Amino acid sequence: MTFQKERSAGFLANHMARLFANGLQQRIRPLGLAPAQFMTLLALWDEDGLTQRELVQRLDVEQATMANTLIRMERDGLIERRLHPEDGRSQSIHLTAKAVGLREPATQAARSQNEVALAGFSEDERLVFLDLMRRAIASMRAG
Amino acid sequence: MTFQKERSAGFLANHMARLFANGLQQRIRPLGLAPAQFMTLLALWDEDGLTQRELVQRLDVEQATMANTLIRMERDGLIERRLHPEDGRSQSIHLTAKAVGLREPATQAARSQNEVALAGFSEDERLVFLDLMRRAIASMRAG
DNA sequence: AGTAGTTGAATAGCATGCTATGCAATGATA
DNA sequence: TATCATTGCATAGCATGCTATTCAACTACT
Structure with missing residues (x-):
């Protein structure tokens, strides 16, 4: 067949x-x-300040994929990372004004x-x- | 909204x-x-001996994408290239016995x-x- | 407290896909 | 026929996605 x-x-x-x-x-x-940046922004426009782990869960991509996407988004001035107040391993991801405007x-x-x-x-x-x-x-x- | x-x-x-x-x-x-190799094999199992150009048309990927996939398939012993008898620019892509058996x-x-x-x-x-x-x-x- | 296991992220390496270029072989035309 | 345009392919460079590995920070348990 x-x-x-x-x-x-x-x-x-x-x-x-x-x-x-x-x-x-x-x-x-x-x-x-770029498309993956847009997809990530969709999650952050809804809930700013998510951790990388939370983004991974919401978008169902591997952690390594998200880590690389976040590197490019930081490079492009779309996000900044802030130290998580309760967990020294993680950071919260925050949109820049530029990203909000998009x-x-x-x-x-x-x-x-x-x-x-x-x-x-x-x-x-x-x-x-x-x-x-x-x-x-x-x-x-x-x- | x-x-x-x-x-x-x-x-x-x-x-x-x-x-x-x-x-x-x-x-x-x-x-x-790998998935792209499988997709390419689907076309070649149907019609062995297609040119790269014909594969591009049948699978709707860019020529550069197909060129790279073919490099990996040749490396993995799935295809061989033969000189096209009528056009010195193109080659025909042929399945190996290994690829036929898969x-x-x-x-x-x-x-x-x-x-x-x-x-x-x-x-x-x-x-x-x-x-x-x-x-x-x-x-x-x-x- | 100290050790062991878990968890959040980074990194390396690779496949797929794209755009942009470059090049050689063909084809078309003055 | 000499020139110019087209066509088939290769290559460079980059974004996404994956698996596998490593590391540091946190948790839990003895």
């Missing part, structure tokens, strides 16, 4: 995610942001990219699509 | 694709394969990973999901 990539959820998910990332990258590049244009860019992807979808299809993705994510995290 | 990542198609697509890639990686690592175990690994992801889906939901992903891909490639 042939394995047909166009019928493989994993293959399609990979292709789709690359197109989302490329599209987002084009849109947020003028803001000086919230509206950056989220608007992401909304635009989502709109391009879902342009031909009905309102119902959009809800179904998000639900199916969340369920696939939950299945893989469990299994 | 807050941008909620759990309601963003792009965010969910990225998360889902990472989980697919991680799961696939675990399964094919014992075969000595077809069944590797595609079985991918099927298993897909099954984990879609475990809770009805047959109808699976078809809908694949269709929605194909449509999102088409929209982004067009727009």
Whole structure:
């Protein structure tokens, strides 16, 4: 039996995610942001002052990945680190004014990219699509 | 208005694709394969002897990305390059016996990973999901 | 208190993906 | 045919993501 990539959820998910990332990258590049930085900002715009460990949990990436992303964000003036008052091992990550100011244009860019992807979808299809993705994510995290 | 990542198609697509890639990686690592190598093999198992340019078209990655993947596949004894008889610039990419022999175990690994992801889906939901992903891909490639 | 285990982060090394360049082989055209 | 544009590929440089390892700080237990 042939394995047909166009019928493989994993293959399609990979292709789709690359197109989302490329599209987002084009849109947020003028803001000086990269996709993983944007994803990290999404968490920090909601809850400033998280630790690296908490960011890892919220975004489900490996600790080493987040450590490197934070290095680049610090380099780019998006975050600063403060010593955690209760735990000498950890730091809290705080947004700079620059990062706070990027919230509206950056989220608007992401909304635009989502709109391009879902342009031909009905309102119902959009809800179904998000639900199916969340369920696939939950299945893989469990299994 | 807050941008909620759990309601963003792009965010969910990225998360889902990472989980697919991680799961696939675990399964094919014992075969000595990495995800991008597997993706490239999918194209070559179907049509051996493609050029780099043709692989780029079929998999929708950048030429430079494919060039690097092919370097690693050649290093790992999965492909060999032959001079193109009609065009001195290009080569045709051919599978080794080793790569041919990996077809069944590797595609079985991918099927298993897909099954984990879609475990809770009805047959109808699976078809809908694949269709929605194909449509999102088409929209982004067009727009 | 002192030792052992746990936990938060950093670092090394590698795969994938991208953009930007450069180069050689082809092709098209004056 | 000589020149210019196009095309196929390689390379450099960087961002993301992973696994594996190390280190220091905290916790728990004897």
